[in-house]
Amino acid sequence: MSAPNCLxxxxxxxxxxxxxxxxxxxxxxxVRAAPFTTTTANPRPKKEAQADGKPKNHxxxxxKLKLGKFKKEKVGDRGRPPLPGERKAYRKRxxxxxxxxxxxxxxxxxxxxxxxxxxxxARVMALPVELQDQLxxxxxxxxxxxxGMFRKPAVLVRxxxxxLANRMQNAVDKRQTLRLVVTGDxxxxxxxxxxxxxxxxxxxxxxxxxxxxxxxxTTACTEYAPIPNTDPVQYMQPVYVLKxxxxxxRANENVLARTYTVNPHPELSQSVPPNTPLLALANAAKEPDxxxxxxxxxxxxxxxxxxxxxxxxxxxxxxxxxxxISDYRSPAFDLIHSHDLALVRLFADALGGAVQLPSGGAVIxxxxxxxxxxxxxxxxxxxxxxxxxxxxxxxxxGLDPNAVEVPQKDPFFRGYDDRVEAVLRSVQVLRVRGVDKxxxxxxxxxxxxSGMLRATVDEKTVTEKWTLAGSGVLGEMERxxxxxxxx
Amino acid sequence: MASPVNLLRLxxxxxxxxxxxxxxxxxxxxxxxxxxxxxxxxxxxxxEDDASAKxxxxxxxxxxxxxxxxxxAFIRDESVSDEERRLxxxxxxxxxxxxxxxxxxxxxxxxxxxxxxxxxxxxIMPKKDSFWHVEETDQDLITDEVGEDDFEEDDIMAMGxxxxxxxxxxxxYARIAVWEMPLLSKLAKPFQPPAEDEVLRFRxxxxxxxxxxxxxxxxxxxxxxxxxGLSEAQQLKLKKLxxxxxxxxxxxxKMSCERFEHQAQNKRYLGxxxxxxxxxxxxxxxxxxxxxxxxxxxxxxxxxxxxxxWYLTEERRKELEEQRKQALLLDEQKRTEGTLIDGVQxxxxxxxxxxxxEVVPVLRxxxxxxx
Numbered sequence: 006m007s008a009p010n011c012l013x014x015x016x017x018x019x020x021x022x023x024x025x026x027x028x029x030x031x032x033x034x035x036v037r038a039a040p041f042t043t044t045t046a047n048p049r050p051k052k053e054a055q056a057d058g059k060p061k062n063h064x065x066x067x068x069k070l071k072l073g074k075f076k077k078e079k080v081g082d083r084g085r086p087p088l089p090g091e092r093k094a095y096r097k098r099x100x101x102x103x104x105x106x107x108x109x110x111x112x113x114x115x116x117x118x119x120x121x122x123x124x125x126x127a128r129v130m131a132l133p134v135e136l137q138d139q140l141x142x143x144x145x146x147x148x149x150x151x152x153g154m155f156r157k158p159a160v161l162v163r164x165x166x167x168x169l170a171n172r173m174q175n176a177v178d179k180r181q182t183l184r185l186v187v188t189g190d191x192x193x194x195x196x197x198x199x200x201x202x203x204x205x206x207x208x209x210x211x212x213x214x215x216x217x218x219x220x221x222x223t224t225a226c227t228e229y230a231p232i233p234n235t236d237p238v239q240y241m242q243p244v245y246v247l248k249x250x251x252x253x254x255r256a257n258e259n260v261l262a263r264t265y266t267v268n269p270h271p272e273l274s275q276s277v278p279p280n281t282p283l284l285a286l287a288n289a290a291k292e293p294d295x296x297x298x299x300x301x302x303x304x305x306x307x308x309x310x311x312x313x314x315x316x317x318x319x320x321x322x323x324x325x326x327x328x329x330i331s332d333y334r335s336p337a338f339d340l341i342h343s344h345d346l347a348l349v350r351l352f353a354d355a356l357g358g359a360v361q362l363p364s365g366g367a368v369i370x371x372x373x374x375x376x377x378x379x380x381x382x383x384x385x386x387x388x389x390x391x392x393x394x395x396x397x398x399x400x401x402x403g404l405d406p407n408a409v410e411v412p413q414k415d416p417f418f419r420g421y422d423d424r425v426e427a428v429l430r431s432v433q434v435l436r437v438r439g440v441d442k443x444x445x446x447x448x449x450x451x452x453x454x455s456g457m458l459r460a461t462v463d464e465k466t467v468t469e470k471w472t473l474a475g476s477g478v479l480g481e482m483e484r485x486x487x488x489x490x491x492x
Numbered sequence: 493m494a495s496p497v498n499l500l501r502l503x504x505x506x507x508x509x510x511x512x513x514x515x516x517x518x519x520x521x522x523x524x525x526x527x528x529x530x531x532x533x534x535x536x537x538x539x540e541d542d543a544s545a546k547x548x549x550x551x552x553x554x555x556x557x558x559x560x561x562x563x564x565a566f567i568r569d570e571s572v573s574d575e576e577r578r579l580x581x582x583x584x585x586x587x588x589x590x591x592x593x594x595x596x597x598x599x600x601x602x603x604x605x606x607x608x609x610x611x612x613x614x615x616i617m618p619k620k621d622s623f624w625h626v627e628e629t630d631q632d633l634i635t636d637e638v639g640e641d642d643f644e645e646d647d648i649m650a651m652g653x654x655x656x657x658x659x660x661x662x663x664x665y666a667r668i669a670v671w672e673m674p675l676l677s678k679l680a681k682p683f684q685p686p687a688e689d690e691v692l693r694f695r696x697x698x699x700x701x702x703x704x705x706x707x708x709x710x711x712x713x714x715x716x717x718x719x720x721g722l723s724e725a726q727q728l729k730l731k732k733l734x735x736x737x738x739x740x741x742x743x744x745x746k747m748s749c750e751r752f753e754h755q756a757q758n759k760r761y762l763g764x765x766x767x768x769x770x771x772x773x774x775x776x777x778x779x780x781x782x783x784x785x786x787x788x789x790x791x792x793x794x795x796x797x798x799x800x801x802w803y804l805t806e807e808r809r810k811e812l813e814e815q816r817k818q819a820l821l822l823d824e825q826k827r828t829e830g831t832l833i834d835g836v837q838x839x840x841x842x843x844x845x846x847x848x849x850e851v852v853p854v855l856r857x858x859x860x861x862x863x
Contacts, residue, residue: 107842416784453835456842461834463826464819 078105099146100153101137107456108156117208120201121170122412127444129451131159139207142255144217145200151483155455160201161448165437170205173367177316182357183367188387189437191374199320200436206318212257212307219323223343227331232347239347243293246300246348260315267312270302311365316365319355324370325377326423344424357428364458382422386429387411439477442467458486558589615703640736691718696755709750710758715743719770730773736789
C-alpha cells in the first residue's frame, strides 16, 4: 500500500480516488513530468473559439470594461507590413533622376580631362551614363545627397576639385602615389570631393577601389575570421570583401578585362593561369570563403611592378572609423586594432606610403564630421600636416613660416595611437571650405534652371543664401535654398 | 610667604606687557588704528606685539607649571634689579622648603585655574542658525551693568545713559571724520612702484581690527622670470616644482599660507618656502627634464578679439559700395543678354512646352470594395 500522498512530487491526488485505483498499466515514471523544468509539461490546449469568434470561458456578457468606446473601428486592412530590411532599403535607396525636373539646356557631360581643366571652374557638369553606373556600383552616391531632385546627376566643379584632379594627374604622370586626406567642416562636400576624384579616375581608366563607409569595417557588423599563418594575427572580413570584389568587378569591368595576370596563383582553389584577364580572377570569388585570397591575388596582380598596369585609386569615406580600435574582439576577448583587419591594413599601408603602385595612382581618404568617433591622434596629425603645409606655403610666399604654429601632442593625454600617427605622418591634407560666390551662383543657376529654386538668381539672392550658409557651405546652401520649398 | 598670588605678581612683573587673557584668541581693537581705509601693513616691525604676546603667554604657562625653574631663570636674568633679585632669592628658598605634596597641590591648582579660565580665552563665534541673533548682547550699548534696574528718581535710567553714551560715541567719530581725517592727507606718501629686487608681492587681509579666521592668511605672488640669477632651465624647474600654483597664462606662481596663527609667521613661512624652492631649482642633480610642464590645472581662455578687418572703416565702406555696384552691373548685363535665370520663369516655360499627358485608362484589379 503506497502512501495516500505522493511524497516524491508532493502532489495531492484528488481526494476521491485512491492511488491504488490508478491504472497500473502505465509506469509512473513515464507519466511524470520532468522533475525540474520551467516549461509546462503539456502545452495548454488552444482555446476553442465559439461560432461567434469569442472564447467560451471567462467572459461575462454585458459587464465588460470597454475603453475607447467612441473610437472608430479600423477600416480595411493596411496591407502587408514591410518585410525585414525593406524599410532600410527604402531609406537607403538612391534615386539619380527626377522626371519632373526641367532638363537644363546648357549642361554638358564630363569628359576625361574636364575635371582637371581650370576653365571648367565654377561650372556645373553632368555625369555621363556609364560613369553613373560605375559610381553607383561602387556606392559613391549617398542617400543624403540631393541627386533625386534633378533630371540628371550633375556636379559643381570647384576650385578644390580642379586642384585635386590636377594633383592626381601629376602623380600619375610621375608614376607616384598621391596620398591625401580630404577634411573640412560638416556638409562642406568632402564625400562629393571623393566622388569627383572617383569620377576623374573612372573617366581616365583607372582602377578604383572604394570603401563607401569605413564604419562597416570596424563596427563589428560584418563577419571576421583570423587569417592563418599571420603574426601578429590579422583578420579577414570575407563577406564584406566578397561584396567589395563584386563592386570592383562591376565598376571596373572594362579596365580589368583589358589587364592580364602575370603571376600564377596556386593558392586559389580555381586555377588562374598567367595571362588571364583580371576580371576572370575577380570572378573566381563566388562565395565568402574564397573572397579574401582572391582579393589578395587581385591586389598583388594590380600592384605587380613591371607589368602594364592601370593607375589605381583607393578611396575611403569616414576615415576616423579605421583610425581607432575596432569593435571586434580577438579569441582572448581583447579589442582588435583596426589596422589588424587585413583590408583596413591594406588601405592604411597604402595611405602611409608603404605600397608602391606600379603606374602611380592615388589614395584618398575623406573624414566625416557627423558620424565620427573621437580619434585624437588623427585629429592631431591632420592639424599638424595642415600647419606644416601652411608653413611651406608661407615660406614660398616669402612670409615668416614661424608665424604658423604646429600643434603639439599633449604630454599628459593618454589616448594617442602610434600606429595612426605612423600612417598619417606624410599625407597631404586638402581642406574643403565653403564655395565662393561665383561657384555659388553657378550652382544656384543650375537649381533655378531645373525648376527647383523659384527665385531670380541675381547677386542679391546669391549673396543672401551664401551668407545664410556660413560663407557658402554647400550643404547649408542646399538647406537654405533647395530643400526649403517656397512656392 | 610662598603664596601663589605673590608668586604670580612677581612673575608677571618682568614680562613687559601684561598679556590680555583673551588676546590670544580675540585681537583687541587697541592693536590697530580704529578707522582706516588703507590696508594694515606692518612693514618695519611686522608683529612685535603678537610675538611678544605669544612669548608672555609661554612664560605664564612656565611659571604655573614649574615655579622653581622659572625663579632660577629669573635670578640669572641680568636685567632685573637687585631688590627684585633678592625677593626672588627668598622666594626660591621658600619654594625649596615647600614639601613635595604641597608642590604637587600647587601644580594641580595651576592646572585647574588654567582649565577654568579656558572659557574666557575662547573666541566668541556667532551662532549660525540663531533668530536675529537674539542671544547676542548688544555690543554698542555701553552700560556698567551694576544696579542697572534700580531707579532712584534723580536721574534717567542706565539704558538712557547708555543711549546717550552711544550718541556721544557717534558724534566723536563724526568729529574725527570732519576735523581730523582730512589732515591724514598730509601724511600721504606718493606711491613708489616696487624696485627691481622686490620681486615678491605679498597680499594681506585685514578686517579692520575685527577678529576673523582669514585675517592670518598671506598670499605671495611672483614671476619666475623676475628672480635674479635663474637660468631658463632653472626657471622651468621652478615652475614644475610649483605645480598647480603656476599660472601659465600670466606666468606667475601664487602661493598662500594660513597654517600659523599670525600673519607674520605665515609670511615668514612663505618667504622661507620661496627661498627653498629657488635653492631646489638651482640644484643641478635632477633638472626634471623628462617631465613636461603640467598645465592641466589651468584652463586657457581664448582671447577673442574683434577682427581688425571687420571694422567698417571709410575704405572698407567704399570697397563694399564698389562691390555692390559691380554686382548690380553684372546683373544688369545678364538681364540685357537674357542669361539671367529666373526659377519661376523656367518653370512656366517648361509648362508651356510640356506635352499634355495622355490619360491612358488602366484596369484596376483586385481592389477589394470598400464602402
